Amino acid sequence: MGSVLGQLLPLAVGVAISPVPVIATILMLLGPRARAASAGFLLGWVAGILLATVVVVAIASSAGLDDDGDDPSAAAGWIKIALGALLLLMAVRQWRGRPRPGQEATLPRWMAAIDTLTLTKGAGLGLLLSAANPKNLLLCVAAGTAIGGAGTDTGEVVVAVAFFTVLAASTVAVPVVGYLVAHDRLAGPLDELKVWLEQHNAAVMSVLLLILGAVLVGKGLRVL
Template identity: 60%
Template sequence: MGPVIGDVIPLALGVAISPIPIIAAILMLLSPRARGTSVGFLVGWVVGIVVAVVVFTLLSAVLPRGDADQSKPIAGTITIVLGLLLLVLAVRQWRSRPAPGADPELPKWMAAIDTLTAGRALGLGFLLSALNPKNLLMGAAAGVAIESDADTTAESVVAVIVYTVIAASTVAVPVIAYLAASGRMARPLDALRTWLLHNNATIMAVLLLVIGVVLIGKGLGRF
């Protein structure tokens, strides 16, 4: 079980360290409907992560497995391609950094967060986790890794759980902390939101670069 868990942890961190959803969750926690929208967003975020990794794991089942000590060129090629795509995203993120002294632009949908209901927040969380291109690449790479390296169904299930818990943690922690101590969390959450807003592009560029290189290395190792 060790190899497959080791494969999915960096990919889960790639989903977890996503400033935009974290900022969205914080804005919901600072809105008038904090409890309903934040919990709905968290549920949608978790469900989207699970759906993506499970779907890609099932799709990867059509790939020939072979013996554990045999090369897996198809899985290796797919992993390398996914790594290259992450490098492309890393370059795009780096180029999207705001100019020094300029205020970074937020997605237009964030302006409507104060008007969201719990149901719409759930849908937003699902869309951001399941259909975001970066998260889809992470989910695809995790699915290939789980199907290639897990020897039993139980190992696959554990790997999916580990991936989901880590990937959802950065949205779950502020939501749970706010629900537990809302009065003391408002100022730290607002400070975190400001920092993430100004460093979003740089964080994502470095993260995607590192994970892309790791995936390319793992893909080459499958040959």
């Protein structure tokens, strides 16, 4: 069980430090419908991560993708290599797309409409960004493969999925919960965090994706 959680930790961190959902959350919290929009977004974000991970766990378990037993599956090795290669490609793309010194980061156009989000629309946006974002989806697939291929019992699978989901959603959950507790004190720090993420997170994400991709490729080669 400990080895599975160890594999999930960097993958969950990779989802957690995604800049777009964190920036979107901050903009919602600074907007006129902060409580409803941010609460809906958090629910959708958690649901998307949980859904993607559980689906992959079910597939990996039923397909017998065990890479930790006495007779490791070659399919599990090839899946890890493929996921790792895709993460490496994303790392290169993130690095090439980072803002240069003196250049402002470009944000998605839909962020201009965040002030109009309701609880339902916020939930839909959270679900879309978590389950349909290519980088997050790859990390959820890698996590689901690690859990489903570990050969653990149902109770341990539940714990592993919960561990990954909670940690992956933490950077959206913490500011939302913090706002509900002390919103007057958070406006300044949240705005400063948004600016920092816009300028530096592409570089941070590229390094993290590079490390995760290399680790997955190495694990796949070890199985083969």
